[in-house]
Every structure is written in structure tokens, then in C-alpha cells.
Amino acid sequence: MNAQRGQRIVRRADRVFMHARALAFMLACMLALEAVMSAASLADGGIVVWTGERMGARAAVIIAPAAPSVGEVEFAWIGAWKAGALVHAQHLDGLAIEGVLAPAPIGSEVRCSLALTKVGHWDITIDPDGNGDAQAARFPLEVSDPPARWTTLWPAMFAWIALVAIGLTAAWRKTTRRDS
Amino acid sequence: MLEFAAPLLALADILALADNLALADNAPWVLAGCVVSCALYARGWRAIRARGRASRERFCGWRCVAFFAAWLVMLVALASPLDREAERALAAHMVQHLLLTMIVPPLFWLASPAMPCLFGLPRALRLEVVGPIIAAPAVRTLLRIATNPIVGWIAMALVTLGWHVPAIYQLALREPAWHRVEHASMLAAGLLFWLPVVEPFPYRRRWPRLAMVPYLVAADFSNTIVAAYLAFSGAIAYRWYADIGAARGIDALQDQHLAAGIMWVPGSIIYLLPAMAITATRFLAKGSFGVRAPQQPRELSLPVLQRAPARETPRDLLRIPVIGALLRQPRVRLGLRLAMLALAALIAIDGIVGPQDAPMNLAGTLPWTHWRGFAVVAILAVANAACMACPLIAPRSVLRRWITPTRTWPAALRSKWIAGALIVAWLVAYEAFDLWSSPWATAFILIGFVVAATAVDLLFEGASFCRFVCPIGQYQMLLSTVAPREVRALDADVCARCETHDCLKGRPSTVANTPTLPGCGLGLFVPKKDGNLDCTFCLDCVSACPHENIGIVAVVPGASLARAAWSSGIGTLANRFDIGVLATIFTTGAIANAAGMSAPIVQILDEIATARAISPALLQGSFVVVAMLGGALLLASAAVAVQDAPFIQRFNRIALASIPLGASVWLVHFGFHFITGWPTGEAAIRRVLHDLALSSDAPDRILSCCVVPPNWLVPAEFLALSLGLAAALGVLWWSIDAMLRRRDGARTSSSKTTSTTTPARVTIAWIAPAIALIALWSMMAWVVLQPMEMRGTSGFGS
Ligand code: SF4
């Protein structure tokens, strides 16, 4: 009786196993892919905050992240530029930070990351030729409180919940099979 | 396996060089995903091919090539300059999407990856976790639905149409998280869609083969709708590209038309080519008009998973050419320990006569930053290599040629109480007297250990110091209970026939003037030992066994902790209260030791010491004791909540289950010092060379500073802690299951009642101690989020 029941279970498992392999593998691939994608999309995204004409050509500024918060903010200048191009950030209370724009790996763009350390209103000036105000592009930027650290760390932090769920399911199934 | 990983590593290098960019920062994650996946496939592929000609024909070389090609295309799509260009030009973005939905998935399925990847998994994982889950009814139903061709078709149509709606498309461009969801959903839909088209082994056909023709043609419709919209709409669909295109000197509308062309022409070809091939194959095939389904692959079952392929016979580390032969030689092992002793002597000399500036002294850097980090990684990755190379036992191994100890270790002291007390004393002294910052103290501790180990082992038989005294040894042996390898008898039948038991007793030499080969000094009889506890990996048993029947083989990490069964030299683990307490010290000590270096704790202790005029040393030492007692109380109270067995057994099982968590905490702590403090060794070595006039380079103290923690370090630390906690909770569940079954076994044999141990009962009993372990984890998680006081380095405050 027990042997028949065991065979029935194995037969049922056989059938599902056909499809399971494909999906189990797909999930593994997705996990691996997620790792790749989270890596590949760092400093990804952003928002166009300024467009206009400077140094006789069209230009645009992209900042990332799209909703800046206290911490690193990346400024990308798309357009004509000269060595010594600068990005200057000034907080409402007078705090000023400056950085040099350096060639980015996309086309002829230049980029600079500034650590904006204060919440509130910042005035940003991008000077594409490094010669002062004549060619500068100006725009305001609102910086919010930094997100809680767990909001970026949660996948690694709580990976144990998924692992325990998988382990418990397996243990439960195995114990049930052993007892039946 | 490495031969397969190598091309991928080379590829990553090329990509990193090619774009000189993001990969540098993210390389660990990219490489981890790619290399793990490819290594898994390659391992399983080789194992399956070893099973015979039919398997070799089914899993021929080009399948392996297809798998690597799929990864190659994926890397091009997601981690190459194409990915960055996709943010700036719609045409590039379209190529990226095409690769993810139409090239990568069919390549993956052509590799028939299911079987190789399953057989690439460690056997225990395959049989204990994957197998039972696959057989679960809920999973079965889910998979049956997901692999239905109609689901794949709908998924593909949804991602093709959905992600090109301007508002959704721009959301993905703006928000990296949505961008990831976009790519993941495209790949998932692609995999589901191409599954019934490629039919990778052992996929079983749901629809007649000819049904794939309308399936593919209909899929091309959704593709055509989007392409036509982009091609014929006179306006720019995505504002993002309008803003950027002008600045880049690109006409955004032209870019959009190019994207439409890419989607329309190559996209349609990719859909229609297989449709034509299927039609041609069916109608040209003799006697077939596409009505009768061809023969299905033979059913595969879970028992198939259990049948070990030829390559799955336990792989003994000692059979590895050269390394295995060397490790089998007692002289080589002694040479290794003597070399380590010479290094220890050098460190001790520098500690005494060198500058008392820890970051510039060998004694202030190598033992604390480098050796501890290396040892914890080596033990958790392979086995107890740290005890195997221990310099403390080198002198006794030499001196025992002339001095034979005659006393046996006193019966009253044959426990772990002395070693446990010494670990507590060590942790308290470390915190109270900042041992790491004193080269002088480090030197004298080293010398003290060598003298004590030699004295004890010349007075008493066996390896009494390792077994009953050494606190470092106990820590390393506890770590090795979650190591993936164990010293084991290879063939139980050979042991059953063996009459001499030389692995335990030792083997007298048959050659004149050569010493007797000692047996296990720790009293472990190899065929009856369970787990790595008390095993120093000295490999004396390997040399003594006349049948070459002992190896270092793979085991399920932590399984012996879950069994907590009888083992030679130890007795029943679940009944050894001293070992339970030692395990508690191991885990709670790990957290207390790590917390002691977090800036807020250091600051609070300093403030209390100043405000109350208490000695900082006393306060720091007390902190360690109180923190450990708090942790122990937590575990003990959880043991009170569980019923059905004597308290000591319950406490021991919970304490033993906490070891994987403790191991992950030690790994995170020492790994952090190792990664951020590795340059300190270089500074100290250069200083020594300069002092010895072997180098003219004056050491630069700035070199002794640490490196800035890389971005991946904190996520990696949390991942390690997650693994540790998950393993601890798993060991706990199996341990409670074993405990309840044992009790049931006793009850049913006496009263003829049936067993009441069900998974539900086990889980209910598991909850309270699981909460205690999660509480310990949360304390450590808090510590990881704090700025650290950098030790053994010259600076870097957080
Ligand atoms: S391990 Fe070797 S010496 Fe020990 S019992 Fe087995 S065969 Fe005999």
C-alpha cells in the first residue's frame, strides 16, 4: 500500500518536474540577472533639469538621481565644453561646493558627482568653458532628507527571509513525504 | 570548472577595459552572477556527460557554447557601453531590448540548462531543498500554469506593448529601480515565450508543433504595432530623447525611426524564421502532416535526481594531484607548521624590539588584521586549515621524538570548561587592554601560547592542549562545524573489516629509525566521528590508516549540529552542556566583540567612564561580559519556551544552532578588517625590511592607513549575515525535529502509540528559539550599520 502510494507521489512529482526544471532554472537566471542589472544600472536614470544653447551649441543637464537627497548627486553636461569645466553648488545658507567636470563614458559627455550635504534649496551653476559666468547654465535644485539606509540594503539584509521560506517549504515537504 | 570561468573573467576584463567605467565598481556582482551561473552549468554538464554516450550526444559541446553565448549577449546588453548609450538614444535602447527578449532567451533554452544546472548543484541542495520543493503541489500548479504557451505569449505581448507606453517608458528611464523591473520582466517574458518554441530537453510539448507557427506570427503583430507607431507617428514619442538628442546633435525623430526599423525588420525576422523552419520541418518530414505529435522525451523523476552521476563520488581533497600527495606526508605538514612557527617568531621579535606603533609593527598587523581574516575565510570556504597549519604544536611534534609524555589529562578536566573560560578571558582582555594596539603584548601572548602548548603536550598524552585548553583552537573548531569538508572514512566496509584501528591508536613504523605514526591525539575514531568538532585537521589519522581509507570529503555544512548525535571522542553532542556553553560564548562573543568596535558603543563607554570616573578598561571588559550574558540569557529563555526534552538538551540544541550565525558574524567582523586594513601589512613589512637594511625605501606611515570600504562591502556583509541566520534557523528546525522524533521514538517503543511529530509541531516549537536567533541577528545588523573604529591602522575614523 505504502509502496503504491510512494510510486504515485513519485509519478506526480515526475510530471511536475518536467515544468519545474525550466522555471527553477529561469528563477536562478533571474536572480543572477538581478545582480547584473543592479550593478549595471548604478548611476542609471535621472532627469533633464536644464536645456539651452551654450558655446554655440545645444546643451542639456541631467542629474541623477531624479529626486536628489542628501549625499552624492551626479551632474552630466551634454553639449560643448572645454577643459576646466566646473559645477558649482551653493546652498541657501551660503555653503558652497565645487567640482570639475570630467569626461564620462557616454559619447562626449562630461560628469561630476558632488556630495550635497544639506537638505533644502541649492543653486547650481555649470560653467562649461571654465571661464566664469558668460557661458554658465544655472538652475535650482531641491535636496531632500537622505533615504533610510535599509531602503537600499533591504535585499541583502532580508535575504534570509526568502532563504528560510525556501528551507521551511523543503523541510516540510520532505518530512511529510518521509512520514507518509 | 575554472577553465570555464576563465573565458568569462577575461570577458569581464575586456568589458571593464573597454568602457573604463561602472564595471570597476560593480565587477564583483557582475562576475559573481555570471561565474556562479556558468560554473554551475559547466559542472552539471560535465557530470551528465560522464554518464554515457546517450547523455554525451544529448548534451553536446554546442549546448555549452550556447549557454556561454547567452551570458555573453546578456553582458553586452546590460554591462557594456550599449547599456549607457541606451540612456541617450532610443535606437540603442531598442537593440538592448531586442537582445533581452529575442536573443538571450532562445540561446539559454538551446543550452537545455535545466538538467546541467540541477546536477551542478551540490547533491544535498538538490535532494534536500530543490527536489522536495519541486514536488510541492502549489509549486507544481504554479509551474504548470507558468509554462503554458499562452502565458508566455501574453507575457511577451504585455511587455512589448506595455513598456513602450510613453509614461511607463519614461518612468523606467528616470528611476533605476523601474529600469531594472523593465529589464527583468523582458527577460522573464522572453524565457517564457521561447520555451515552447525551442523545447529544451526535457520540456514536454503542450500543443502540436505546428501551433507554434501562429504563436510566433501573432507575437510579431504586437511587435509590429509598436514599430509602426514609432515609425509613422510624426511626433517624438519620448520627451527624454527630444531634450538630449538636440544637445548631442542627433535628430530625435530620426533616432526614433531607426529604433522602429530595428524593431520591425530584425524583430520580425527573429519571429518569422523559426515559424518558417517549423513549417518546413513538419511538411518536409516523411509521413507527417503536422497532426501527430512526435515522441515526447522520456519522463524524468525525482529518483533520477538521486542517481549520482559518475563524477559525484565523494571528491576527496587528498586525491588532488600534488596537493593531496603533499598533505599526506607527515613531514610536509610538520614543515608547514615549522614555517608558521618561524613567522610567529619573527612577529614576536618585531613585537618586542620593533616600534610600539601597532600599524607599523608586524605584531600589530599580521596576526590581528591578516591572519584572522584569512583563517575565517579559509575555514568557512574549505576546512580547518588554520589548526592544520598551527605553529603552536610544531615544537611538541619535534620534541616528542625524544620526550614521551606518560600522564593522561586529568578526568575532572576532560571538558571544554577551561577553554570556554579562556575564550571569555581573551575577549575581555582584548576589549579592556586593546591587545591589538600593543605589539609588545601580542608578542608575549604568542610566546605564552607556544610555551603553554609545548609544556602541556610534553606532560600529557595526545593533543590535550588542543582538545581541552586552547581557546583559539576551540574557536576554529566551532567555525569548522559549518565548513563544507570533513575528515572522514571513505569506505565504511573497509573500516568494518579493519582490525588494527591505527587511525586512533597509531601505527608502529616498519622501517628502522623512523618514528611511529601517531593516531588521533584528540581521541577521535574516524569511522565513528560525526562532524568537525574536536578535529584539528592534523591528518595524523590519514598517515596512520594502513588502508588509505581516510579523506577530506564534502559534507553538508552544519549537518552535524542539527543531528547533535553521538560522536567518537565527544559523546552525545546534545547532552554536552560544556559544549553548549562554548557555542553560546562563540556566538554571543562574536557580537560583543564586533559591537566593541562600533563608534556609538565606544563613545557611550568613554562618556560613562569619564562621567563616573570608572577605569575604561574595567568598563570595556564589563561590557563584553554583560553583552555575552545577555545573549546567553536570551538563548536560555528560548530553551525554557520549548518543551519535550530535558532543559540541557534544549539549551544545547539552540546554542549549537546559533553557531552558523556566530560564524557569519566573525566572518563579517574579521573580513571587514582584512579588506579595509590589508595595506597595513605592506607598511609593516617595508618598515622591517628598511630596519634590516634590506631596502632603502623609508616606510611611509600613510601606507599603514586602511582603504576606504568599497561600495559592495556593506551589502556583502548583510548577505553573509543573512546566510548565517538562514543556516542557523535551518539547523534549529532540523535539530528540533530530531529531538522530538527521538522523544517520540522512546515513547512509541514503550507504549505502542504512533508518532506525534509533525512538521507543524516542529515549526511551533521552533518559533521561540527562532525569535531569539533573529534578535541576535538584529543586534549585529545594527552594529554593521554603525561607523567603525578602525583598529590596527593609523587612521580613517569611520
Ligand atoms: S580509518 Fe583506517 S585505520 Fe581507521 S578503522 Fe578505518 S580502515 Fe582502520
Ligand code: SF4
Ligand atoms: S580525526 Fe584526529 S587525527 Fe584525524 S585529522 Fe582530525 S584531529 Fe587529526
